[in-house]
Amino acid sequence: MSWIELRKIKKSYSGSPAVRELNLKIEDRQFVTLLGPSGCGKTTTLRVIAGLEEPDSGEIIVDGKILFSREKGIFVPPEKRKLGLIFQSYALWPHMTVRKNISLALEEMHLAREKIDGIIKEVLEKVQLTEYIDRYPSELSGGQQQRVAVARMIAAEPSIFLMDEPLSNLDAMLRVDMRTELKRLHHELGATTVYVTHDQVEALTLSDRIAVMEKGILKQVGTPEEIYKKPADLFVARFVGSPRINSIEGKLVSESGNYFFKKGDIKRKINKKVESIILDLKVNSLIATIRPEDIDVSQREREGWTKADVYSVLPAGSETILSVKKDEIDLSVKVNGFTDIRMNDTVWIYIDPFKMNYYDPRSGKLILDVGLQRK
Amino acid sequence: MNEAVRAKSTIITKLKYQLIRIRYRTDILLSLIFIVIFSFLVLFPLVKIIVNSLTYQDYDLRLVRNARLGAFTGYHYIRVFASSLSYSIFIKPFINSLLVGFGVTIVAMILGSLLAWVIVRTDIPWKRFFDSVIVIPYMMPSWVIALAWLIIFKNDRIAGEKGMFSYFFGITPPDWFSYGLFPIIVCLGLHYYSYSYLLISGALKTVNSELEEAGFIAGLKKSTVLRKITFPIVLPALGSSFVLTFTRSMGTFGTPALLGLPVRFFNLPTRIYASINSNNTGDAYVLALVLVVLAGITIYINSRIVGVRKSFVTMAGKGFRNRPNALGVWRYPLAFLIIFFLIIVFLLPLLLLLWDTFLLYPGDYSISNLTTHFWVGKSNFKIASGEPGIFRNPGIWNGVWNSVRLGVLAALINGFLGLFIGYAVVRNRGTRLSKSLEAVSFAPYVFPSIAMGAIYLGMFARPFGPIPALYGTFTLLVLIVVVKNMPFSSRSGISAMLQIDKSLEESAGIQGIPWFKRFRKIIFPLTASGFLSGMILTFITAMRELSLIILLVTPNTRVLTTMIFAYEDQEEIQHANGVTIILITLIVLANFIVRKFFGNKGLTGLKET
Numbered sequence: 005m006s007w008i009e010l011r012k013i014k015k016s017y018s019g020s021p022a023v024r025e026l027n028l029k030i031e032d033r034q035f036v037t038l039l040g041p042s043g044c045g046k047t048t049t050l051r052v053i054a055g056l057e058e059p060d061s062g063e064i065i066v067d068g069k070i071l072f073s074r075e076k077g078i079f080v081p082p083e084k085r086k087l088g089l090i091f092q093s094y095a096l097w098p099h100m101t102v103r104k105n106i107s108l109a110l111e112e113m114h115l116a117r118e119k120i121d122g123i124i125k126e127v128l129e130k131v132q133l134t135e136y137i138d139r140y141p142s143e144l145s146g147g148q149q150q151r152v153a154v155a156r157m158i159a160a161e162p163s164i165f166l167m168d169e170p171l172s173n174l175d176a177m178l179r180v181d182m183r184t185e186l187k188r189l190h191h192e193l194g195a196t197t198v199y200v201t202h203d204q205v206e207a208l209t210l211s212d213r214i215a216v217m218e219k220g221i222l223k224q225v226g227t228p229e230e231i232y233k234k235p236a237d238l239f240v241a242r243f244v245g246s247p248r249i250n251s252i253e254g255k256l257v258s259e260s261g262n263y264f265f266k267k268g269d270i271k272r273k274i275n276k277k278v279e280s281i282i283l284d285l286k287v288n289s290l291i292a293t294i295r296p297e298d299i300d301v302s303q304r305e306r307e308g309w310t311k312a313d314v315y316s317v318l319p320a321g322s323e324t325i326l327s328v329k330k331d332e333i334d335l336s337v338k339v340n341g342f343t344d345i346r347m348n349d350t351v352w353i354y355i356d357p358f359k360m361n362y363y364d365p366r367s368g369k370l371i372l373d374v375g376l377q378r379k
Numbered sequence: 380m381n382e383a384v385r386a387k388s389t390i391i392t393k394l395k396y397q398l399i400r401i402r403y404r405t406d407i408l409l410s411l412i413f414i415v416i417f418s419f420l421v422l423f424p425l426v427k428i429i430v431n432s433l434t435y436q437d438y439d440l441r442l443v444r445n446a447r448l449g450a451f452t453g454y455h456y457i458r459v460f461a462s463s464l465s466y467s468i469f470i471k472p473f474i475n476s477l478l479v480g481f482g483v484t485i486v487a488m489i490l491g492s493l494l495a496w497v498i499v500r501t502d503i504p505w506k507r508f509f510d511s512v513i514v515i516p517y518m519m520p521s522w523v524i525a526l527a528w529l530i531i532f533k534n535d536r537i538a539g540e541k542g543m544f545s546y547f548f549g550i551t552p553p554d555w556f557s558y559g560l561f562p563i564i565v566c567l568g569l570h571y572y573s574y575s576y577l578l579i580s581g582a583l584k585t586v587n588s589e590l591e592e593a594g595f596i597a598g599l600k601k602s603t604v605l606r607k608i609t610f611p612i613v614l615p616a617l618g619s620s621f622v623l624t625f626t627r628s629m630g631t632f633g634t635p636a637l638l639g640l641p642v643r644f645f646n647l648p649t650r651i652y653a654s655i656n657s658n659n660t661g662d663a664y665v666l667a668l669v670l671v672v673l674a675g676i677t678i679y680i681n682s683r684i685v686g687v688r689k690s691f692v693t694m695a696g697k698g699f700r701n702r703p704n705a706l707g708v709w710r711y712p713l714a715f716l717i718i719f720f721l722i723i724v725f726l727l728p729l730l731l732l733l734w735d736t737f738l739l740y741p742g743d744y745s746i747s748n749l750t751t752h753f754w755v756g757k758s759n760f761k762i763a764s765g766e767p768g769i770f771r772n773p774g775i776w777n778g779v780w781n782s783v784r785l786g787v788l789a790a791l792i793n794g795f796l797g798l799f800i801g802y803a804v805v806r807n808r809g810t811r812l813s814k815s816l817e818a819v820s821f822a823p824y825v826f827p828s829i830a831m832g833a834i835y836l837g838m839f840a841r842p843f844g845p846i847p848a849l850y851g852t853f854t855l856l857v858l859i860v861v862v863k864n865m866p867f868s869s870r871s872g873i874s875a876m877l878q879i880d881k882s883l884e885e886s887a888g889i890q891g892i893p894w895f896k897r898f899r900k901i902i903f904p905l906t907a908s909g910f911l912s913g914m915i916l917t918f919i920t921a922m923r924e925l926s927l928i929i930l931l932v933t934p935n936t937r938v939l940t941t942m943i944f945a946y947e948d949q950e951e952i953q954h955a956n957g958v959t960i961i962l963i964t965l966i967v968l969a970n971f972i973v974r975k976f977f978g979n980k981g982l983t984g985l986k987e988t
C-alpha cells in the first residue's frame with residue numbers, strides 16, 4: 005500500500021525554476037512515467053520524491069503521511085523514506101562485488117547472515133545473475149549492471165520504486181528486452197513505481213499512467229491511450245508518437261448554417277454538437293491534428309479524397325512512412341508493410357474527420373475532440 | 380496583533396525545518412564546524428596581529444616614555460615605515476626580498492621551462508625516468524643546497540674555516556660569491572625550478588595531445604601553431620609559476636638565514652626572525668603584515684591570470700601522445716646534460732654533506748682529518764662543545780622522534796580534515812556555505828610561514844579562551860603545521876571528492892545506510908588513493924618545515940630542521956650536515972615505504988600540488 009501525492013511542488017536552482025507548481029497523485033501499485041524532453045524537470049521531480057532535493061515549497065505525502073513540508077517544518081530524509089531508486093548511471097559501488105553491493109543495506113537492517121544470503125540468492129535469481137555474485141561491477145556488461153541495480157533495489161523490499169532513465173545506457177535491442185523484464189517485475193512485486201524517461205515509446209509501453217512535462221510544468225496526466233489519442237495540448241500531441249503528429253492550421257468557415265474546418269482542398273464538417281464550444285471561443289482559425297496512421301492513401305483517384313504529391317518514401321519493414329505534399333501542407337502518412345508508391349508519384353489521401361483533434365491556435369489547448377463525441 | 384503572531388510562528392516553523400533538515404545534512408554540519416574552527420585559527424590571529432601592531436608591547440615600554448602596555452599607538456608603523464630606522468628595518472629587507480624574489484623566479488623559470496620543454500616536447504631518451512626524478516629536489520628542504528654551497532664556497536673572512544674550493548684551489552672566493560644575494564638566488568633557483576617544471580610540463584602535456592594536432596591538421600605552420608596555440612595555453616601556467624615562485628621565494632627563510640645572516644644580509648623573513656629574537660615584537664608584527672599583504676597581492680594577481688583554483692593544482696598529464704621535436708645528434712648529449720644537472724642539484728649536495736660529516740676539522744680534506752666521531756663518537760669536550768656523535772646523541776634521537784611524530788600526526792590529521800572538507804565543499808558546491816569554507820581553508824596560504832609563526836607565537840603565548848597557553852608544547856607545532864597545510868590538503872580532498880559521483884553516496888542513503896557508514900564504506904575507499912598521496916605530501920612538508928616552527932620550538936620540542944639550523948648557527952657544521960642527511964633519509968625512506976606498500980603513489984602524488 006503506497007500512494008504518493010505531490011502538492012504544489014516548486015523547485016528552482018539559483019533562481020531559474022526547474023519545477024513549477026507540480027501537482028501529481030500516484031495511486032497504489034501504479035506504474036507512472038514522467039515523460040518529457042531533456043531539461044524539463046523529470047529528474048528533479050524524482051529526486052524531490054526521493055528526498056535528495058528539497059523543494060522551495062509544496063508538500064510531499066506518502067500513504068497520507070507528510071514527508072516534506074517547509075511550511076509545517078517537516079522533513080523526512082531519504083534514509084527514512086524506505087524507497088528504492090535506480091540511477092541512470094546505476095550507481096553501483098565499484099569497489100564491492102555484486103554480493104556486497106546487495107548486502108550492504110541488508111546488513112544495516114540487522115538481519116541474520118543466513119537471511120541475507122537467502123535474500124541475495126532470491127533477488128539474483130529474479131534478475132538471472134546468480135553466477136555473477138562474486139564479480140565486480142566493472143566486470144559486468146551494461147545490461148548486467150542494470151540488473152544488479154534492480155536486484156539491489158528490490159532486495160530491500162521498498163514499497164516504492166523510483167527509476168531515472170534506467171534503460172538509456174543500453175543498446176536498442178537490450179532496451180526492448182529489459183522493458184519486458186521491468187514490466188514483469190512490476191507486475192510480480194506490485195510496488196508503486198515512478199519511472200522517468202524521455203522516450204515516448206518506453207512510456208507508452210510500460211505505464212499505467214503517463215505524466216507529460218515541459219519546462220517544469222506538468223502538461224497532462226493520463227493513461228497511455230488518453231495521452232496518445234487526446235493530447236491535451238499541441239506540445240503533448242507533438243511529443244508523443246512517431247512519426248510526429250500532423251498539424252494543419254486552417255480557417256473556420258460557415259456555409260449554409262454548417263461550420264467547416266477548411267485548408268485548401270481539405271474541408272471537414274464540424275460536428276453540430278460542439279459547434280457552440282468553438283463559437284464560444286470566438287476564433288476564426290483552428291489547428292487540426294491527425295496521426296500519420298489515421299490518413300489513408302490510394303494510388304487511384306477516389307470520390308472525396310484529396311490529390312497530393314509524394315515527396316519521400318521511407319520503408320522501415322513493418323511500416324512505411326510517406327511524406328506527401330498538398331499545396332503548402334506537408335503530411336506524414338503511415339502505411340503497413342512495404343508499398344509500391346514511389347517518390348514524385350501522385351496519390352489520393354483521405355483524412356478521417358473522426359480522428360482529427362482541434363486546438364485553439366492562441367493557447368495550443370485541445371478544444372474539440374471528435375473521437376470523444378462519437379462515443 | 381494577529382499578523383505579528385502569525386509572522387512569529389512562521390519564523391519558528393522555518394527554524395524548526397532548518398534544524399530537522401540539518402541533522403541529516405552532515406555536509407552542512409561539517410561546513411559550519413570547519414568554518415568556525417578555521418575562522419578562529421586563521422582569521423582571528425590576523426585580527427590579533429593587527430591589534431598588536433597598533434598597541435604598545437612589552438619591548439616598547441623601555442623605548443617610549445609614558446607608553447602604557449596595550450594602549451593604542453601608531454608607533455610601530457612610524458618606526459618601521461617613517462623613521463631613521465626604516466632603512467634597516469624595512470626598506471633594505473624589503474628591497475632584498477624583492478631582489479631574491481625576482482632573481483629566484485627568473486632562474487627557476489628558465490630552468491623549469493627549458494627542462495619541461497625538452498622532456499615533454501622532444502624525443503629525448505629516458506623521458507619517463509626524467510619526468511619522475513626531476514621533481515625529487517622537491518622532497519628536500521629548500522636550504523639543503525645552501526648547506527652544500529657553504530661547504531664548497533665558504534670563505535674565512537666571516538667566521539670559521541675555509542670551504543672546499545679554497546682548500547683545493549687555494550683561491551678564497553669573494554664575499555659576494557660566498558654569502559648574500561648571489562648564492563641565495565642560485566641555491567633557491569636550483570630548488571624552486573621543480574615548481575615551474577611541474578606547472579609548465581603539466582600544461583605542455585595537455586596542449587600536445589589535443590589542440591596542436593588539430594592545428595596541424597588545419598594546415599597551420601609549425602611556428603604559427605607554437606605562437607597561436609601552444610603559447611597561449613602555456614601562458615597561464617607560466618604566469619602562475621611566476622607568481623607562485625615569486626611569492627614563495629620572497630617569503631622564504633632558511634636559505635637567506637644560512638647564506639645571508641653571516642653578512643647581515645636581511646630579507647623580510649630573516650628580519651622578522653631577528654626582531655622576534657630581540658623581543659621586538661612590534662616591528663615583527665608590522666613586517667609580518669607587510670608579507671601577508673604582499674602575498675595577498677600576488678595571489679590576487681595570479682587569480683586574475685588563471686583563477687585561484689587552477690593556479691594551485693597542476694593539470695594532470697595525459698602521457699606523451701604528441702609529435703616530439705627531433706633533437707638529432709643532440710639527443711644523448713642533452714640527456715647527459717640533464718643527468719649532470721640532476722647530479723648537481725640532488726646527488727652532489729647530499730654527497731658533500733655526507734663527506735663533510737667525516738671531517739674532524741671542517742675545511743680540511745686530507746686523509747688524516749677523516750673521523751667517524753660525528754656519527755658514533757662519545758662526548759668529547761675538545762670537539763663540538765662536547766656534543767656526542769649523532770648515533771649516541773639523545774638530543775638528536777629526540778629530534779628524530781619529534782620530526783617523525785610531527786610528520787605522521789600532521790599527515791593523518793590533514794589527511795582526514797582534507798577529506799572531510801573536500802566532502803563538505805563538493806556536496807554543497809555552488810552554495811555560499813561551500814564557497815566560504817573553501818575560502819577559509821585556503822586562507823592560510825596567504826600567510827608566509829615566518830609571519831604565521833610570529834602570529835601564533837603572539838596568540839598562544841598566554842591562555843586564550845578555552846585554550847591553555849600552548850607555547851612550548853608539541854601540540855602547538857602540530858596545530859600550526861596542520862593549519863598551514865590546510866590549503867593543500869583541502870585542495871586534494873576536493874579533487875578526490877570530485878572524482879566520485881554523488882549518486883554513489885545517494886544510492887546508499889536511499890537504502891537507509893547512515894552517514895558514517897556511507898563515509899566509511901563508500902566514500903573513504905573510493906578516495907583512498909588521493910587521500911594517501913595527500914598524506915605523503917603533508918608528511919614531507921611537515922618533516923622539512925623550518926620557518927613555520929622556528930619561532931615556536933623550545934628545547935623539548937626541537938625537531939630535526941630546527942636542530943640543523945641551531946647547529947649551523949653554533950658552527951657545529953658536521954652535526955648540522957649529519958642531521959640533514961638523517962632528515963632526508965627519513966623522508967626518502969617514508970616515501971619509499973608508502974610506495975612499496977600502497978602501490979606507486981608516492982612520488983606521483985607530488986605532481987598533484
Ligand SMILES: Nc1ncnc2c1ncn2[C@@H]1O[C@H](COP(=O)(O)OP(=O)(O)OP(=O)(O)O)[C@@H](O)[C@H]1O
Pocket residue numbers: 017018021022040041042043044045046047048049202
Ligand atoms: N544541481 C543542479 N544545479 C543547477 N541546475 C540544475 C541542477 N539540476 C538540474 N538543474 C536544472 O534544472 C532543470 C531540470 O533538470 P532535470 O535534471 O530535472 O531535467 P530532466 O528532465 O531530468 O532532463 P534529462 O532528460 O536531460 O535528464 C534543467 O534546466 C537543469 O539545468
Ligand SMILES: [Mg+2]
Pocket residue numbers: 046047048168
Ligand atoms: Mg534526467
